[in-house]
Amino acid sequence: MKKWYVFILLLLIVVGGGIGLTLNLDADETGIREERSPVTSSDSLFIQAQSENSFQEELSARSDQNSPVDIAVIGSSVAEGQGASEYSQTWPSLLESSLNESAQSVNVTNFAVSGFKVSDLIEEGDVDELIQSSPDVILFETSVINSYYHDEPIEETNESIRLAADKIKEELPNAYLVFMAPNPISESMYSVVTSHLDFEEYVYETEQFITESGWNYFDSYTAWNRQMEEEGIDLDSLLDDGTHPNDKGYQMWFDLLNKAMVQA
Incomplete structure (x- = not known):
């Protein structure tokens, strides 16, 4: 026993x-x-850095100088305007037209490059070219669509964002910098990518990095998703090819940006 x-x-x-x-x-x-799971997006679509003006306050303060406010846009193809029938239908152009119609004189210059990650924008001199133009305001789309497509490690993506921000802050200490998420992409695009991270993880991980670094951030990705859910809109109806917005998509992007940042 x-x-x-x-x-x-x-x-x-x-x-x-x-x-x-x-x-x-x-x-x-x-x-x-x-x-690896993505952080939850903030309820606020425009996350304002502490001790800085709102976007509208910044525009108003600079408009008082009796000269046009120079706004620079940089990022990937969805900041450049690919997918629109013409450039006048893109969100940067719509923003410029709207601000000028509201008696706030602005010039918007677009430095975005199709297919580029933030690291490419730095290495190829596009960030330097933007800095040399001495803009008052910079809208920096994070280009994480390309980070996702090229399976760039998220740590490298965040480091490139840090390098770009540090370079801009050092060379243009008075410039008002706002980082911005890209638009959502169609589920059909996920099947052609072998990235270790989901696209949404790139969006929310970079959002967390940017906001914790104390920089302004507009969460256009979540703004799109909320608007589509509220109105029952299908994402593919807003995209030209599964990635780039069409005219309707760019119009919605501008409307959301305008509501969250300009009219807030």
Whole structure:
């Protein structure tokens, strides 16, 4: 009896240890998944940096100088305006027209480049070209659509954003910098990408990095999603090719930006 008792006891220990090991491995795997899951987006669509004016306050203050406010736009193809029938239908152009119609004289110059990540904008000199133009306001779309397409590690994406921000802040200390999320992309585009992260993870991880760094941020990605849900709009009806907005998409982007930043 004692031998059988000892054998059963040893068997229980081995099996129990195996279960414990499995549970520990599962816990570790869960931990990895939790680290990779995207942060929850803020309820506020325009996250204003502490001690800085709102976008509208900044425009008003600079307009008082009796000269046009120079606004620079930089980012990827969805900031450049690809997918629109003509440039006048893009959100940067619509913003310029709207502000000028409201008696706030502005010039909008677009430095965005199709297919570029933030690291490309730095390495190819586009950030330097923007700095040389000495804009008053900079709207910087994060280009994470291309980070996602090229499977760039999120740490490298965030580091490039930091380098760009530091460079702009050093060279243009009085410029008003706003980072901006891209638009959502169609689910059909996910099947052609082998990225380790979901596109949404790039959006929300960079949002967290930017806001925790104390920089202004407009969450156009969440703004799009909320608007589509409220109005029952299908995303594909707003996109030209699954990635780039069409005229209707750019109009909605401008309307959301205008409501969250200009009219707020």
